[in-house]
Amino acid sequence: MTSQSIDPPVARPDLSTDNKTKPDIGSVVFAAALWACLVVSCLFLLAVLGAILVEGLSRLDWALISEQPSRLRPETSGVQSAIFGTLWVMLGTIVLALPVGIAGAIYLEEYADNTRWWNRLIELNIQNLVAVPTIIYGILTLAFVVRGPLSIGPVALAGSAALALLILPVIIITTREALRAVPRDIRDASLALGASQWQTTWRQVLPSAVSGIATGTILALSRAIGEAAPLILVGATVFVTVNPDGVLDRYTVLPVQIFNLVKLPEADNVKLAWATILLLMIILLAMNALAIWMRNRFQRRW
Amino acid sequence: MTDHPHFQKDFLMNESTPATLPTAASADLDEQDKALLAKLNTRKVPTPPSQTKVSAGMITTEDLGVSYGDFLAVAGVNLAFQRHEITALIGPSGCGKSTVLRCLNRMNDLVPSARVHGTIRFRGTDIHQDGVDVIELRRRVGMVFQKPNPFPKSIYDNVAYGPRVTGMKPASMDDVVEEALRGAALWEEVKDKLKQNATGLSGGQQQRLCIARTIATRPEVILMDEPCSALDPIATAKIEDLMVGLAEQFTIIIVTHNMQQAARVSHRTAFFTAEADEHGKRLGKLVEYTTTEALFSNPEDPRTEAYISGRFG
Numbered sequence: 051m052t053s054q055s056i057d058p059p060v061a062r063p064d065l066s067t068d069n070k071t072k073p074d075i076g077s078v079v080f081a082a083a084l085w086a087c088l089v090v091s092c093l094f095l096l097a098v099l100g101a102i103l104v105e106g107l108s109r110l111d112w113a114l115i116s117e118q119p120s121r122l123r124p125e126t127s128g129v130q131s132a133i134f135g136t137l138w139v140m141l142g143t144i145v146l147a148l149p150v151g152i153a154g155a156i157y158l159e160e161y162a163d164n165t166r167w168w169n170r171l172i173e174l175n176i177q178n179l180v181a182v183p184t185i186i187y188g189i190l191t192l193a194f195v196v197r198g199p200l201s202i203g204p205v206a207l208a209g210s211a212a213l214a215l216l217i218l219p220v221i222i223i224t225t226r227e228a229l230r231a232v233p234r235d236i237r238d239a240s241l242a243l244g245a246s247q248w249q250t251t252w253r254q255v256l257p258s259a260v261s262g263i264a265t266g267t268i269l270a271l272s273r274a275i276g277e278a279a280p281l282i283l284v285g286a287t288v289f290v291t292v293n294p295d296g297v298l299d300r301y302t303v304l305p306v307q308i309f310n311l312v313k314l315p316e317a318d319n320v321k322l323a324w325a326t327i328l329l330l331m332i333i334l335l336a337m338n339a340l341a342i343w344m345r346n347r348f349q350r351r352w
Numbered sequence: 353m354t355d356h357p358h359f360q361k362d363f364l365m366n367e368s369t370p371a372t373l374p375t376a377a378s379a380d381l382d383e384q385d386k387a388l389l390a391k392l393n394t395r396k397v398p399t400p401p402s403q404t405k406v407s408a409g410m411i412t413t414e415d416l417g418v419s420y421g422d423f424l425a426v427a428g429v430n431l432a433f434q435r436h437e438i439t440a441l442i443g444p445s446g447c448g449k450s451t452v453l454r455c456l457n458r459m460n461d462l463v464p465s466a467r468v469h470g471t472i473r474f475r476g477t478d479i480h481q482d483g484v485d486v487i488e489l490r491r492r493v494g495m496v497f498q499k500p501n502p503f504p505k506s507i508y509d510n511v512a513y514g515p516r517v518t519g520m521k522p523a524s525m526d527d528v529v530e531e532a533l534r535g536a537a538l539w540e541e542v543k544d545k546l547k548q549n550a551t552g553l554s555g556g557q558q559q560r561l562c563i564a565r566t567i568a569t570r571p572e573v574i575l576m577d578e579p580c581s582a583l584d585p586i587a588t589a590k591i592e593d594l595m596v597g598l599a600e601q602f603t604i605i606i607v608t609h610n611m612q613q614a615a616r617v618s619h620r621t622a623f624f625t626a627e628a629d630e631h632g633k634r635l636g637k638l639v640e641y642t643t644t645e646a647l648f649s650n651p652e653d654p655r656t657e658a659y660i661s662g663r664f665g
Contacts, residue, residue, distance in 0.1 A: 165464065235501035239562070242459060243514040243569055244491030253517065254503060 102328050109325035118291045119307070124318035129326050132307035134293040135206060135286070136275060142210025142297045143217065143274055148267060150214075151221030158222070159229040160251050179219040187215045188280030196284050204285020206294050206301040212280040217270040224266025228259040261348030265341045272337040276330065278305035304330050410435045410573055410603045411456055411493070415470035418451045418460060426451050426636030429470070431622055433573070438595060438604040440614035440644065443624030444659070448636025449607045452624075453575050456605065457493035458486050474573075491518050494571035498578045500558035502550035502565075507533075507542050510550045510561055514569035528568055535601075536564035537594050556587025563594065567602070574598065576606040580613065592617050611660060614644065621647045623656045 117128030154176075162169040191212035196204055232255050240250040256263075278286075286306040294301045302310070304326060311323035409432030417427035426448025433439050441449040451460070458479060460466040472479050479489055502510050511529045515522060522528045529546070533539040538560040542553070550561055559579055566574055576595075580588040595604055595617050608614050614621050622641040626634045640647060640656045651657040 163464070233501075235497065235499060236503060238459065238462070238495075238497060239501045239503065239565075240513070240517075241462065242457065242490055242495035242497075243517065243565065244487055244494075245513075245517040246487050249517045253513070258504060 102324060102331060105321065106324035106328035109321050110328055114322070114325050114329060119289065119311070120291070121314065121316065121319070124316045124322060127322060129304065129307050129322070131290045131293050132302050132304045135290065135301035136303045138206040138294050138297055138301060139209040139213065139303055140271060140275060142207050143213040143271065146210055146214035147218050147221055151218050152225050152263060155222045155225035155229060156251060159226045160247065160255065176219045176222055180223070184216055184277055185279045185283070187212050188283035190215065191280065192283045202298070204300065205298050207297040208284040209281045209286055209301060209303065210297065212284050213274040213277060216277065216280060217274050220270040220273065221267055224270065225263045228262025228266065229255060231262060232258045261344055265345045268337050268341040268344070272334050276305055276334060278309060281306055409433050410475065412473045413470065416452065416455065416472060417469040418448065418455060419467050419469070420463070421465045423633065424635055429638045431638065431641055433603060433605055434620065435603050436599055437619040438599050438606060438617050440618035440621045441605065441607045441624060442611055442614050442621060444626060446634055446636065447624035447626040449624045450577055451636070453577055453605060453607050456575055457490045457495055459495065461486065491569055492571050493573040493575060494566035494569060495575040495577065496559070496562050496566055496579050499582055500555055500562055502553070502558050502561050504549065504551055506547045507550050507553070507561060508546040511564050511568050514565055518569055532564040532568035535567050535598070536560045537590060538564055556583050556590060559583060559587070559591060560594065567598070571602065573603045573605065576604065578607050578609060581609060615648050618644045620644055623647060623659065625655055625659070
């Protein structure tokens, strides 16, 4: 036993003396570093946006949408085939990814028993899939969809498959969050009335979560629309000058089209590439704005 | 009370049961129940339920206990809830009365860590035995929750939801909705705004809507988990009036913190308490179960008396 002592173990400054004026060097340096990081990233963003506007605005005209790419008349050409390609690929992506993603999220959130190791393994895997480099999804699709078992060739549907795999984990995670936001009360009330788990999910939980699911899906699609890496492996490389007729036709998409245009020697085609970048930026901003608007408009306060 | 052939049979999963009011098939059963009730009521001194292993009742529990993980929350509960009566479960916080209530329609199944021990019988059928359809059980044993929890839908759809999901095919859904809303004393207030969202109603109206929603599925028992704790005194009085009327058609079991409420509305009262063991773990127990009049005027157990007199001042 040590002797009872009321003395503090270390000498402490007297609170009444005015010795708090000494600035803490560490805090100041750290705050300055944080501000510097913020300024640098904002400057980069502004520089990029400014450059795109300056270079691309002059060619952001109707021809960009109404004309096909051309090496003979680059000054009046457009990227219509890539716009249609992007539309077809996105349509396929929605059809492939949305039902599977929502179903997966419903299973994990409403049905799965979290105490089982396989359900925890699935969860862990889905979180890891978000971090997988996108080119890996391209290689996977090349091996199993373009060639291999399915062998559908380098068509728009293959691009959809690659992008669907890419955004599936994002859709599952955002859908789960939307489902989790629906209060337990609603489920209890429905179950206590003699509704089955399926009726409760389908009639009460999903309708309440639909705006959250839609918001997450739009954000996931806006990520997919800007992807080039996985699509280069599954067919979107060629210089296409006709619109695809459907999901089983050859295709190109906006990001890949930009990549192709930049490589061309004509100055007008490079200008067209800038305008295409601007177009892509506008589409992305519009999608994000829609997602934010939906989130705010339909958000339910419980 | 092991002989309820009709109900044992149609309770089973593979037997599809139309969710309608008990009719001709159960008429003789009502007589049975009445006879049993009469016998029970003519007893000079009511047998304490803890000494009656199985007694006649709509729902009976035998040595019921609930644990959450390693923690035993409540144990040794023997109760018999009588048909067309209001039974109140009272006691201090943490005594397990809500837990017991949630066992009766197996809502505790939804809590992953919860385990139920002992036996609960609904009209003689062990509700945990193989083949019992928990969905059918919940159609017959409805529940009203502490916090009013209407669906974010129209008033009409809130009431019609139960009949729709349980596959009732009424000649007119409008009539079913009107009848249920009248039954919950809400019709006059909402008849002109049935298409409006239920979340726009006041708290008391929402709770009466939840009651209407429950009675629309024609259950036999209604469990109420502190239904008035979120309401003001006027809304509370309305719901209490309602309960007394509903007891003519339904068996009601109510958990309440409000002893005056138990005394005002219930026919029988069960008093629970929580006692800490030597490790400081609190275990809920049933102390006394008898008629409300007897429990409040002449409690047998000193703990009951202490609780009642302490609260009444």
